[in-house]
């Protein structure tokens with residue numbers, strides 16, 4: 584099988600045609616991205632080279648460009664280190680590292696971000712996204728950890744190297760753009776099932792219709808949660824939440840969110856996923872969760888927030904955080920997406936060519952034209968702008 588490429592597939596730049604150099608965006612000072620020529624990386628043991636076909640922009644990319652964190656290159660800030668950001672990408676296997684027979688050149692794949700060290704306590708528990716050797720992949724400290732686009736080079740480029748544990752096969756019928764959304768859906772899946780233990784028939788409230796929130800609605804609905812309630816303020820996004828399966832949408836601008844959740848659920852929600860992470864939403868989450876319920880924090884508040892901690896104790900409420908995908912939840916998210924249980928592509932709004940990355944970032948940051956997920960494509964001849972159809 585190795586090296587056997589179907590005649591239907593796009594063969595440019597894979598197998599024997601892998602070039603020595605590639606185009607890649609690199610981060611200089613904050614907000615300063617430059618398109619440069621870089622050597623194409625060479626896959627090591629348990630790794631493949633991926634020809635990147637599409638990469639989605641995440642709010643975390645915007646944060647990295649401005650603040651550096653949560654990216655960390657060689658133990659410090661990522662600025663002026665020839666580092667390429669971007670982590671939500673998909674593509675085609677272009678070359679195999681030594682000993683790899685799990686994938687073949689020509690396979691379409693999408694990626695999750697973290698390859699843990701495999702030897703720390705958390706990796707041994709399967710919690711590789713909480714690896715204790717996070718960011719240790721260089722010099723004498725090389726523990727083999729990778730978080731592509733965070734601690735190693737990522738996807739705003741023509742090629743990247745990935746550990747085989749981070750790869751998910753993409754069905755032929757799925758578009759490049761939809762395949763970039765698997766890691767986002769996988770993050771929502773991990774929060775609800777692997778960490779939260781959600782079972783059918785329990786009520787879920789999602790606060791904040793960003794990409795993770797909207798796909799949390801979709802995943803919760805597909806898992807049989809009932810009712811699924813979305814809290815948001817932007818009508819265009821709330822409408823997508825309804826299409827993805829929200830039974831009820833609460834507009835936080837003109838309704839009492841907590842009172843409405845209690846009215847819809849009786850005693851309060853079994854699960855609340857807070858994708859906003861503001862003081863107001865954390866307090867709403869605590870007040871709307873029923874006794875013995877669970878709150879998943881899926882946002883990164885920049886400042887300390889004040890909330891009624893005692894209410895968690897008195898009501899046996901569990902509070903837990905997620906920093907991203909985990910426990911191979913991406914594979915289960917892909918299973919739902921392949922089966923058409925929800926249409927993740929509803930949150931993809933714009934595509935731009937790789938050369939127009941700065942425009943794509945501006946659309947994502949300023950939410951121009953109601954942008955939600957903006958995708959950058961390396962396919963030749965991609966016109967930039969709103970999604971066709």
Ligand SMILES: [Zn+2]
Pocket residue numbers: 641642643670671
């Ligand atoms: Zn992301």
Ligand SMILES: [Zn+2]
Pocket residue numbers: 699700701702703704705706707711713714715716
């Ligand atoms: Zn580890």
